[in-house]
Amino acid sequence: MTDQSVMTYVPEHAAKDHPRVPREKIGVLIANLGTPDGYDYWSMRRYLNEFLSDRRVIDYAPWKWQPLLQLIILTKRPFTSGAAYKSIWNEDKGESPLMTITKDQTAAITDRMNDMFGDRVMVDFCMRYGNPSTFSKVHEMVAKGCTKLLFFPLYPQYAGATTATANDQFFRALMKEKWQPAARTVPAYFDNPQYIEALAKSVEAAYAKAEKTPDLLVVSYHGMPKRYLMEGDPYHCQCQKTTRLLKERLGWTDDKIATTFQSVFGPEEWLRPYTVEEVARLAQEDGKKNIAVIAPAFSADCIETLEEINEEIQESFVEAGGESFTYIPCLNDEPAHIDVLSQVIADNLKGWIG
CATH class of the missing domain: 3.40.50.1400 (Rossmann fold)
Structure with missing residues (x-):
């Protein structure tokens, strides 16, 4: 359902009973690997199951891999991984550092896009594994009027197990939309x-x-x-x-x-x-x-x-x-890093927006 805070209008020459539609925007959806919702056993198990079941990550035949994963690995690993996450958890915000930093990056990039393009560009983020999911964010951005979507996996170097699987999920999300937006993906920027x-x-x-x-x-x-x-x-x-x-x-x-x-x-x-x-x-x-x-x-x-x-x-x-x-430390939300990411986005929006 379209967010009521989104500006809507009735298209010119449309019938009087035509539903209102959101004004068109360009969406920029940045994506990171993902994070469990918590460091407890079941949160870790759900996250690890999604991650380790990805054929881009572990490409062994499912008949061979899944029994090992479900019966042995996911019985023990959530405890050790949970302890590792607990040691770095942002207890004040109830989330992993990756989630905190990604939110900060998104806010900073949003400010840069506003400076460059005004309110014509909408910026949000998703995670390949865990929440917020790629499916939920693609649907939300389309519902808010994004008729063009730039998808940006935040991996400087391309790998099938990172960039490609993020793109796969993005394309799967597009398959669910009745009215698909035009779509682009951002290539690796390892030598930028x-x-x-x-x-x-x-x-x-x-x-x-x-x-x-x-x-x-x-x-x-x-x-x-x-x-x-x-x-x-x-x-x-x-x-x-x-x-x-x-x-x-x-x-x-x-x-x-x-x-x-x-x-x-x-x-x-x-x-x-x-x-x-x-x-x-x-x-x-x-x-x-x-x-x-x-x-x-x-x-x-x-x-x-x-x-x-x-x-x-x-x-x-x-x-x-x-x-x-x-x-x-990683570049995180340092101004120089936000400059890099914002310029990469602007370069990939060329032809869609001036």
């Missing part, structure tokens, strides 16, 4: 000069504040099975290019920066080196006692950065003899 500049400035700021200048910057990306790379997924190559462009912007030599991959899951070999193992090796074998870690594949701090990097990976480094560990 503004994005690289924002990353570089965050590194420079962190190094300036560090008590000890790090010996090495570990650039940690979310992992994926190596098989996906061999099957044509460009993620690994785009991650490597992001690191190279960051290194060049900082004016560093190769020995000052390294690319690693985190969040390994399951029995397959994943993209290497694994962050949790590499930071320990750096401390033990290479004598790198002071390191910094940044995670450019994440547009907002989340369980993989706040808990995995800042707790598990840091612990691995310290236990191996490391002394100083600096985590450089």
